[in-house]
Amino acid sequence: MLTELPLISLVTPTYNRAKYLPETVDSVLNQSYRNIEFIIVDDGSTDATGEYLATLSPSVKVLRQSNAGQVAALTAGWGASTGTYLGYLSDDDILLPDAIATLVKHLEAEPEAVATFPNTNLIDQNGRVVRERGGRPFSLAELVIEQECYIGPGAIFRRSVYDAVGGWDSRYKLAPDREFWMRVGCLGRIDFNPEVLALYRVHSGSLSVSGIVSDKLVDEFINVAEQFFDGPFCPDSLRASKNLAVANANLVAARGHLRNGHLTRFARSIMTAHRYDPASLNLKAMSRLVRAVIPPQLKQPIARLVGRFRRSS
The missing domain is CATH 3.90.550.10 (Spore Coat Polysaccharide Biosynthesis Protein SpsA; Chain A)
Structure with missing residues (x-):
C-alpha cells in the first residue's frame, strides 16, 4: 500500500x-x-x-x-x-x-x-x-x-x-x-x-558545455577545499592531504582561467598548485588542462566518438 x-x-x-x-x-x-x-x-x-x-x-x-x-x-x-x-x-x-x-x-x-x-x-x-x-x-x-x-x-x-x-x-x-x-x-x-x-x-x-564562468566562481573550488580541511567534518585520515587537495583545487581553477583566456590568473594558479604540492603537476593534470581548451562545440562530437569506440572495443 x-x-x-x-x-x-x-x-x-x-x-x-x-x-x-x-x-x-x-x-x-x-x-x-x-x-x-x-x-x-x-x-x-x-x-x-x-x-x-x-x-x-x-x-x-x-x-x-x-x-x-x-x-x-x-x-x-x-x-x-x-x-x-x-x-x-x-x-x-x-x-x-x-x-x-x-x-x-x-x-x-x-x-x-x-x-x-x-x-x-x-x-x-x-x-x-x-x-x-x-x-x-x-x-x-x-x-x-x-x-x-x-x-x-x-x-x-x-x-x-x-x-x-x-x-x-x-x-x-x-x-x-x-x-x-x-x-x-x-x-x-x-x-x-x-x-x-x-x-x-x-x-x-549548461556550464558543463560552456565552461565559461567568472574568475570569482572558478576560485570557489579553492575556497571549498580550504573550508573543508578547516571545518568540523574533515576526518583525521584526510587531514594530512590538505596541501595536495588545495594544490588540485588550484589546478581546477587554472582550467577555468585558461578557458576564460586569463593567462596571468592561469599562471598564478599553476604556480600556487606547485607551491602547495609539486606532485600535483603530473601527466593527468596536464591532460586535463589540454582538454580545458577544447572548443565547447567540439566536446559533444568527441564524447560521441569516444562512446562509439568504447562500445566497439
Whole structure:
C-alpha cells in the first residue's frame, strides 16, 4: 500500500527552462514508486515556465520566489518538505521510471548507507545519448583530494543526513553540490548503483558545455577545499592531504582561467598548485588542462566518438 512506502521529497529548482522542464516533470510523475512529494521551486522565471507550472496537478507542490539562485531555491524546497528521504533533480535532467523505487529500496536495505546515486547516460539537447554510463563509485578521498565528483542526477539521501550537515552552502554558486557531498561523505557510505537510472543533459545553456564562468566562481573550488580541511567534518585520515587537495583545487581553477583566456590568473594558479604540492603537476593534470581548451562545440562530437569506440572495443 502507498502508506507503507517511505515518503521521498524530491525538489526541482527551476529558472527559465520551459524548454526542458516538462520532460523533467514527466519523468518524476511517471515513476513506478508512488509515494513521492514533488516540489518545484520557480526561482523567478521570466519565460513560459510559470504558465506551464500552472497546468500541473495539485499533487505537485509549486513554490515561487524572486530570483535568488539555485541554492536558495533548493533550501526553500527542502524546508517545505516532509519526506523520510530527500533528493533533487535539475530542471533539464531525467529520471528513468524505476529510479526512485530502486534507490529507496537500497537505502531501506542498507542502514549504514547515508546516500545513494545511480549511473547516468549523458544526453544532448535533443535527448540523444552522447555518453553511456558516465558515473563512477563514490570516494570521499577522490572527491576531497582529487577534486572529482561523479554524483549526478537521481541522488537521494536520508533526512537525518540533512539535519546533521545542513543543506547547500549559500556562499557558493558553482560548487555548492561538491561541498555538500564532502560533508555528507564524512557521515557514512554514499553508495553507487551501476544501473543507468537517470539521464544528465548537456546543452549550450549548461556550464558543463560552456565552461565559461567568472574568475570569482572558478576560485570557489579553492575556497571549498580550504573550508573543508578547516571545518568540523574533515576526518583525521584526510587531514594530512590538505596541501595536495588545495594544490588540485588550484589546478581546477587554472582550467577555468585558461578557458576564460586569463593567462596571468592561469599562471598564478599553476604556480600556487606547485607551491602547495609539486606532485600535483603530473601527466593527468596536464591532460586535463589540454582538454580545458577544447572548443565547447567540439566536446559533444568527441564524447560521441569516444562512446562509439568504447562500445566497439
